[in-house]
Amino acid sequence: MPSTFSPTPASIPPKSPRLALRQPKGLPANFQPLNPLQFILRAAEIYPDKLALVHSDVKYPVHYSFAVWCQRIQNLAYALIQAGINPGDRVAVIAPNSPLIADAHHGVLAAQAVPCLINTRLKPSEVAYILDHSASSIILVDHEYTHLLPPTLKVRVIVSNDTGRSGDPYEEFLSSGRAYSQERGWAGLEYNPDENAPATLCYTSGTTGRPKGVVTTLRGSYLAAVANAYESRIHLESTYLWILPMFHAAGWTFPWANVFGFATQITLRTVDYPLIWKHFLNSAVTHYCGAPTVQIGIVNDPAAKRLPRPISAIVAGAAPTASLIASLEKIGIQPIHVYGLTQYGPFTRNFAQPSWASLSPQDRSTFMARQGHPFATAQDARVVHPPKDGDDTLVDVPRDGKTVGEIVTRGNIVMKEYFRDPEATAKAFRGGEIDFYHILHKLIFWSTGSFNTGDLAVIHPDGAIAIVDRSKDIIISGGENASSLAIEQELASHPCVLEVSVVARNHVKWGERPHAFVILRPKSIAKWKGRHDAFEKELKAHAKGRLPGFACPEWVQVVDELPKTSTGKILKVDLRKIVAKL
Amino acid sequence: MPSTFSPTPASIPPKSPRLALRQPKGLPANFQPLNPLQFILRAAEIYPDKLALVHSDVKYPVHYSFAVWCQRIQNLAYALIQAGINPGDRVAVIAPNSPLIADAHHGVLAAQAVPCLINTRLKPSEVAYILDHSASSIILVDHEYTHLLPPTLKVRVIVSNDTGRSGDPYEEFLSSGRAYSQERGWAGLEYNPDENAPATLCYTSGTTGRPKGVVTTLRGSYLAAVANAYESRIHLESTYLWILPMFHAAGWTFPWANVFGFATQITLRTVDYPLIWKHFLNSAVTHYCGAPTVQIGIVNDPAAKRLPRPISAIVAGAAPTASLIASLEKIGIQPIHVYGLTQYGPFTRNFAQPSWASLSPQDRSTFMARQGHPFATAQDARVVHPPKDGDDTLVDVPRDGKTVGEIVTRGNIVMKEYFRDPEATAKAFRGGEIDFYHILHKLIFWSTGSFNTGDLAVIHPDGAIAIVDRSKDIIISGGENASSLAIEQELASHPCVLEVSVVARNHVKWGERPHAFVILRPKSIAKWKGRHDAFEKELKAHAKGRLPGFACPEWVQVVDELPKTSTGKILKVDLRKIVAKL
Known part of the structure; x- marks a missing residue:
């Protein structure tokens, strides 16, 4: 790492006695609300000096150890609280992959607030709609994306010049948080007592109609992140390259999965294939995520060549074609094909079968293109018949690899609701009814049943789900x-x-x-x-x-x-x- | 595998449409109670034909695929229900490592009952006490341990001759369960709606006083098992050798961790070092668990030699000495040192630091003998001062590696209570009070605060816990x-x-x-x-x-x-x- 960089004074942690938030009153000794914020505290405790976050391909490169990064996250939480952010408030984030948005995945949760992660490729009118609909109380924005903001705003805007140096408005914001903390440290912040509280708010890109705000839960984000670390085998020796935008469905929960696994993360502001290959070949990269369209760009870049060490590519967003899978494997990229929507993290995975080893690459790729079976901590993923004569009971299609039905899901990783849109929320769930339950003195209303993905699929005799199409993608010929x-x-x-x-x-x-x-x-x-x-x-x-x-x-x-x-x-x-x- | 064995007809699963229990009414679509029973259903769905359980060093060897094993587990659940077992009832299990006790870890949960796992090395009077105190409604017992049972019993006893063949009373019991199910399959069993319901009941060996019944929760067992699979890196290609008795703190949750990871499990009825070495060298073993005393036996067996492939040994129960660590590593056994008690699964782990690589083996081993930091899904493990002047506030000892305090823990992996012993339960927790919360229409009373382990330790400047002794093991010289x-x-x-x-x-x-x-x-x-x-x-x-x-x-x-x-x-x-x- 270049020696020209040293973190701002506010980023240097004190010799801290213990990295732990204040425990909420009244929780049983054997009940800790699940919350992915735990991961960064644990990483900073166990591997304080390990390289956590590298942002190197910019004018002002930065690199943070877990201890320093954890302090910056704490500073962000205090800065938000000082700025008047209350538990449950939305904090808008408009940034490419960079420390700002990486910080926000942890620091906003530490303030018990909800990061509203906004796609940087949207038009100003779309951004204005989301800022308004989410009622975000503050905006954290990267300097290259300030033009997306409406000309008049009633809320505070913090600009990051992505320098990590003193004088950068975002750095000043963090410093103000540190000052405001009066060195109370993590113990001055309260652990969120409700694991079903919102974790993130991400808007669907909505090819038709208004974007909808997907609310995930802390419990679901924790379990999805642990599952991703387990399934992708992310560990201390892993280096994750950020090609997938972190604003995309909260980076498929990898901002937390990588920290859970103590991996080093490298952030790239843009999808730049030569740069990706530079890191593949020189930065000991072991993992990255990307939709098939990005994977196509990677294997077809002129710099592409056989890798010295294998890299695991988590592929989602659409099914990889057999030819893409073959191209990836040829250069040493091992695809892990998962399936999910903005409405939850990766929910199914293609699980390789030993029997595939004897198949031709083409046949094996066909199997690998299937969406597969539910993920480690996911629950049901079913393919069911459409509702019949008003009867919405969920009836599974036969496992014949032919009968087309709709994928429905339920379990901890499913979203909580569409933000401030009870109508769309009610429509999104099928085969259930409205019920309620008490948790921690609070009464929660919720829809039972299953989330309706809108994806059409068959289910094969081995139980593997294979998407055939979204309903409008079927051609009646x-x-x-x-x-x-x-x-x-x-x-x-x-x-x-x-x-x-x-x-x-x-x-x-x-x-x-x-x-x-x-x-x-x-x-x-x-x-x-x-x-x-x-x-x-x-x-x-x-x-x-x-x-x-x-x-x-x-x-x-x-x-x-x-x-x-x-x-x-x-x-x-x-x-x-x-x-x-x- | 020998071709002479085929599972009983009742063990053969039908071509099943979907392996899923009946969903309890009223649960939100995005809330699935955590339950380690999920793992076997998922394994049987994704890898039905993979070898799941091997019991080979006996007169009647058996080997079950995940599909067949899962069916047997279902049969056990129905057989228990037919025998009058209700949700929450205790099912006593007295067996060495064998299919019977492996089945019980899943099948008893499938009946929403609680396996009471009894140490086979106890005296008949101790077993009688536990059977009475646990009020077990039925007893599953291995044929070699029937002498441990009291002469008169008011409850039904099912003996396993450990044959896996028709005619074995345990096999007949399973067959009766299958018949009783009328092929309703998994859908005929209800998923436990309460993740805080008891998972297992294991009695402390109690060097002084009456044994106490430790009740764990489903949520805690699920999270501990996932953590063990993650930390030990147990996956599809893993083979786990059962040396640790499964009745010992529910096999440290590995009966579920292995299934979560799709590993093959080999069960050994006794700790037989030549047999262990036979499997190390011929059965592609990758993992096992054992207390230091067993590890000493392994490295000192005459058959011990340098392993062709490394094996991971999860060491707990006491701290391994530096010399034991060196002996293990010398032959290719990689120790993973974890710390826990019967009162929960592994709670801390020794996390290797890159800086140790440059140390002498002796110095490195000293670091490795420390209990370390909290586990992946554990929460707090602290070293605190003893209560002072009646004030029970938890005050951490300084991180100086010198000041001795007591280890206290809190989080999801901590036990629920001592069975039918509110006094001992109250004593076991410190620094809290009695509170209550609602969950799923039920009012639960619980003690806040932290569990008091009774283990004395220091905390080093890097936050690693190192046990010095239990209070009575300190010598005042x-x-x-x-x-x-x-x-x-x-x-x-x-x-x-x-x-x-x-x-x-x-x-x-x-x-x-x-x-x-x-x-x-x-x-x-x-x-x-x-x-x-x-x-x-x-x-x-x-x-x-x-x-x-x-x-x-x-x-x-x-x-x-x-x-x-x-x-x-x-x-x-x-x-x-x-x-x-x-």
């Missing part, structure tokens, strides 16, 4: 249901295809037929230049041997790029608009 | 407090010493002086035969260079064996009786 995902999986196996997306296009005879949008691999662009007709023919022939007739694409269109949401999901709604005009 | 544990640590470093125990003996001048009982290593017995005086001189000289004068043993006595409790703890109370007569 000649009366048959063709899964656009299954078609994409097959088209992606063509050696010239980098990325592909398939939507339904109206057809006079068949009702609907698949229309494929294809991005060619860089090395194949020249080959097909001016001959897209020939490529179309070749890809159709490729499909014919692999798909039933009704699922073969009727049209193939080569494009330079695909429209994507700010979180990297392909915007099929935009592709449908394009084909509607054809 | 010339007004100085000498730790018998510290003396034992130093004496054990002598090359001729296999095992050593030190107690206080009255001394005219100094008040008390240390008296050491020593077992010589097998290879050193001949050397000192008839010359124990010379050995005494040599060991005293050895001690002189390592210990302050007041802590040097005044007397050294060579013995053939040391008196031990049924769980392998050295009975210092008996040694004190011996020296009292001298």
Whole structure:
């Protein structure tokens, strides 16, 4: 690490007797509310000098040990309390991967407040909506994203210039927190007595309609983080590279999972493939998370080469295609395919079976692309029939790998509610009713039943869930249901295809037929230049041997790029608009 | 595996639609009570055909896949319900490591009942006391231990001949459960709605007074098991050898931790060192648990040699001496030193520090013998001053590695209570008061504060706890407090010493002086035969260079064996009786 950096005086912890928050009164001796905030205190106690957070690819690099980082988190909590933040208040955070947002995942919880993690790729009008809807009481914003803020604001804004040096407004804020603490330390902050209290507030990117605010619980975040550390095997010797934005579903709970595992975290402000490869090759990276679209960028970067040590890639957000899995494995990246939504952390995982070892890479990849079985600390993930004649009882589809149903989930990792939207919350749950229970002198109302993911899937005889499509992604071709995902999986196996997306296009005879949008691999662009007709023919022939007739694409269109949401999901709604005009 | 064995017809699961218990009414969609029973259902769903349980070193070997084992567990639950067992009832289990007791850790929970795990090394009168005090409603007993039962019993007794074959009374019991289930499967059993319900009942071995019944909770057992799997790195490719008796503090929660991790478990009826070495060398063993006394037996067995693959040994029950740690590491056994009591699962762990790598093996071992810091899912472990002038506020001792205090703990892994003994329960907790809370329509009274372990310790500047002794193990020699544990640590470093125990003996001048009982290593017995005086001189000289004068043993006595409790703890109370007569 460069020796030019030393943390601000306020970041240096005192020789502390014990890192523990004030225990709330009245809790039984054998009941501790689950809270992922515990992890940073434990890491700072056990490995105070270990490198915890590295932010190196910026003008002002910083690196914090667990002890120093833990002190900064404490400072943030006190600074928020001094700024008038009360338990349950929302603290908006608008930042790329950087110490600011890493701090917020712990420090805001330490103030018993709720970080509202805002996507930096949104438009100012969307940010304004979220700030207003969440009623955030203060805004922590990175200097590059202040233009997203509305011109007039009634709440305080703290800007981070991402320097970690004295004079930076965020650093001054932390220093003010330290001063305000009067060295009461962690014992001056109270441990949140309610494990069902909100942990984070993240808004869905909502391809249609207003974004909805997903509220997670502390209990769910704790259990999801522990499960992620366990399933991904994150430990003291691990180094995690932040490619996935931390604002995306609270970084899939990895901001806490990494601390639980005592891993070193490296934050990258942007998805910069050459930089990612620099860290892969020089920083002993062992883990990272990313959606398939990012994984495609990684394996196709010119710097990509066989890794000296294997790296585990947690893949979620969409199913990886067989060809992507093969490309990752070829260079030593071991994909761990998990499935989740903003509404909870990773909820299922593809569990490799010993019997797959004897399969061809292609067949094995097909199995690996399935969403699999419930995660370590998740509970039910079921595929059920749609409601019938008003009867909303959950009936599982047969385990035949064919019958399409909807994925529903329940258990500790499921979200608490949509923020200030009881109607959408009620709609999101199925097969239950409103009930209530007492916990710690408080009466809580809640919906029983299961969370309705809106994802369509089959369940295979071995119990593995495999998403076929979201309901609107099914193409009804000649009366048959063709899964656009299954078609994409097959088209992606063509050696010239980098990325592909398939939507339904109206057809006079068949009702609907698949229309494929294809991005060619860089090395194949020249080959097909001016001959897209020939490529179309070749890809159709490729499909014919692999798909039933009704699922073969009727049209193939080569494009330079695909429209994507700010979180990297392909915007099929935009592709449908394009084909509607054809 | 031998092909001569096939499970009984009742053990063969049907092609099941879904392995899930009936969900209790009224639970919120995002709240699932924590319960380690979940693990076996999940393992059977994801890895149905994986080898789960191997019991091979017996006349009738058996081996069960997760699917078959899970069915047997279900059968046990139905059989218990058919036998009239209600939620909360105690089911006594008297068995060595074998499928019977492995089944009970899951199957009794599936009936919402509480396994009362009885030490097979107790006397009939002690067993009678426990059966009576626990008011167990049924007894599951291994055929070799029926003599422990009182001659007249009012409850049903199911004997296992440990054959796994039809005709075995235990197998008939399971078959009756299957018949009674009418193939309702898991859906016919209700999931325990209360995560704070009792999980297990284990009686302390109580060197003085009546044994006390320690009640653990489902929530605590779940979190302890997950932590053990995480900390020990137990995964699909792991094979766990059962040397530690499962009845000992519920096998330190490893009966569930192994299933959480999808590990294969091998059960050994007795601690048989040649057999242990057979499995170490031929069965791909990766993990086992054992107290130091068992570890000493392992490293000193004639079959001991350098292992082809490293094995992780979870060491608890007492601190391993530096010389034991060195002996283990020399042959490729990696010790993981944890600390706990019957009153909870492993609660602290010795966390290795990178800086230790540069230390001499002796110095490193001294650090490794410390009890360390709280475990992954544990909460507080503190060293506090004794109550002062009636004031029971918990005040931490300074982190100076010198000031002796008492270890107190709180958090989810702490026991719930002493069974039917509110007085002992109240005494066991310190620094709190009686409070209450509502959970799921039920009012629960509980003691706040911390559990009082009775173990004396110091806390080092790095926050690591190091036990010096239980209060009665301190030797007050010339007004100085000498730790018998510290003396034992130093004496054990002598090359001729296999095992050593030190107690206080009255001394005219100094008040008390240390008296050491020593077992010589097998290879050193001949050397000192008839010359124990010379050995005494040599060991005293050895001690002189390592210990302050007041802590040097005044007397050294060579013995053939040391008196031990049924769980392998050295009975210092008996040694004190011996020296009292001298």
